[in-house]
Amino acid sequence: MGNTTTGLDWSEQNAPTQELLVKVTEIVGGENCLTGSDGAYFYTDVYRSLEQPLAVVRPTSVEQLQQLAKLTADEGVALTVRGGGASYTDGYIPNQKGLLLIDLSGLDKIVEINEQDGYVTVEAGVTWATLKETLAQRGYRTPFWGPFSGLKATVGGSMSQNSISHGSGAYGISAQSALAMDVVLADGSLLQTGSAAAGSTPFARHYGPDLTGLFTGDCGALAIKARITLALIRIRPSHRTISFAFPDFTSMHESMRRIAQERLEDTHFALDGALSQGQIARQENAGQIFKIAFSILANSPSLFDGFKQLIKSALSARKALSSSAYMTHYIVEGVHDAEAKSRLHRLRELNQDLGREIPATVPATVRGMPFAPFFNTLGPAGERWVPLHGILPHSKVNAFHDALTEFYKVRASDMERLGVWQGGMFGAVGSSGFLYEIALYWPDEITVYHQQVIPKDYLDKLPKYEANEEARNYVEQLKKDLIALFVEHGAINFQLGRAYPYGSRISPEALKLITSIKNSVDPTGRIAPGALEL
Structure with missing residues (x-):
């Protein structure tokens, strides 16, 4: 992770901290202990950073991880744990001084x-x-x-x-x-x-x-x-992709609700027009056209189907993406092609009174490149980005959407003045839940996180912005207000971190139980302090 034992600079640390870091390096080695700004990437998530940790420490075995946990227990030091770093809810970044950040990327076996x-x-x-x-x-x-x-x-x-x-x-x-x-x-x-x-x-x-x-x-x-x-x-050897466009949110939601109850597909997602247009711009800026074409060919059921998909894409996919208010995308699988085709047929039946089929370029691309480079951690024009979400029962989805529309109307002038815009991504969660994800964008300087995860050739082509504290503070308040709106409509959340309420929302009985479990496994509350509001 960059430094050697002799190269560590602890000159600004007090004596007890230096003693702790010596013990840490005895466990993991100096190359796996970063201090100061050397560890900035690790304590910055997709959205922001808060406090600088005492050190970023990377164990390379489970035994080292156990030794670190025991050491921090003996020393009374709090810790937080980082996985892949793709969080945006303050889930792992230190929120107070004096923490160790444990990076688990070294446990990769x-x-x-x-x-x-x-x-x-x-x-x-x-x-x-x-x-x-x-x-x-x-x-x-x-x-x-x-x-x-x-x-x-x-x-x-x-x-x-x-x-x-x-x-x-x-x-x-x-x-x-x-x-x-x-x-x-x-x-x-x-x-x-x-x-x-x-x-x-x-x-x-x-x-x-x-x-x-x-x-x-x-x-x-x-x-x-x-x-x-x-x-x-x-792995099921056969797959097919299909996409639909809808004139309004209500039609799209009803389509997704119907399909979710039949469990016909392996993977799906839905986008509004704003995010779909952002995808077009991103592909052009990143020079992805040939990669997309190759992925469609390489992952089509047959070479003929691949060429047919490419022709359809070239003729009409861009038009569909630019003119549709909402789009859904599905990947279905089968033990043979006949099963995959029959699933597509059923999807068409469920959608016949709601939307129209469009070229399935987007899901074909996702199938070919399921884990794309991190272009989308910035907006299509280089804007900063933070998503937030709620999972609602289907019966409350449309009321929330209407309330959200009014929410944006009230704030439209301020958002336009500050260059803040938003888009939506959606998904079904089982047969009973609906994921409503909001992406917020604003012009602002990028962070060390973006510099590390976004390919340089793509980053170099994007517009650059100066620090924009006014817009950044506005987005932070907007985020809090949106979370409150989700709560008002009964939504729950994944990736709770410290951004979403949990302890303050659950019943007294549930809170008592989860608190007693926390006290049993972490009696002094040293692990991820503040997460889940515990």
Whole structure:
């Protein structure tokens, strides 16, 4: 991670901190301990940074992770844990002085692929892209197989935050694919869940109370994930893609609700016109046209179908994307092409009174490049970006959308003056929930995070902005007001971090229980202080 033991500069640290860092480097080595601005990338998320940690520390084994946890317990030092870094809810960035930031990217081993018992065990820092590539060589996948940010996003991070994307249409969110975990508690001890808790292999999740589920969606507040075991399934060899356009939000939502109740597809997502247009601009700026063409050809059911898709794309995809208010995109899978085609036929039937079919360029591209480079951490014209979301029951979705429309009308003049604009991305969560994601954009200087994750050739072509504190503060308040609007309409959230309310929203009985669990596994409250409002 950049420095050697002799190269560490602790001159600005007090004596107790220097003593602590000496002990840390004895565990992980000086090259895996960064101090000061050397670690700035690691304590900056997609949205911002808050406080500088005492150090950024990267263990390279579970044993080192346990030793670090014990050391911080003995020294009374709080810590926070970083996965792939693609968070934007203050989930892992230090929010107070005196914390250690534990970066788990060094825990990157695929521990076991057990084809006979149908599971794979990975260390928490394994990325979804690495896992997918490794399993595909054997003809396997996990049911949920990663968010769109899977080039950076880790399995451990997705389990901590709850994620949806690839595989969610058929198999649900990331947590639903987990069988067992090894987690490090605040005192350094190792807790195993699922069947592993009984001394067996981690082949089963449900053995008495669901301890595996306890550590999903906890934002790292309960323990540190060290290893995760996920189910294995065979890759289905056939797939098809399809897209629809809708004149209004209500029609799109009804279409997605119908399809979700039949579990016909593997992966889906939906965009409004603003984000779709941003995708067009991004492809042009990044020089992605040939890559997109290649991905469509390489991942089409046949070469003929690939060329046909390209012709349709060239003739009408751009027109469809630029003229449609809302679009949905689906990837269906089958054990043979006839099954995939029959699923498409059913999707068309469900949509016949709601929308129109358009060229499926977007899902074909996603299928070919499921984990795209991090272009979208900035807007299409180089603007800063932060998303937020809520998951609503279908019965409350349209009322929320109407309230949101009025919300924007009230703030339209200020948003226009400051160059703030927004777009929407949507998804079904199981058969009963609807994800409403809002993306906010504003002109502002970029951060060290963007400089690190966005390809330089793309970044160099984007407009540059000066620091814009007024717009940045406005967006922060806008974000808080939008979260309040979600709460008013009964929405819940994934990736809670410290941005979304949890402890203040749940019932007294639920809060008492989760607090007692927190006190049991982390008696002094040193792990991820403030996450989940605990």
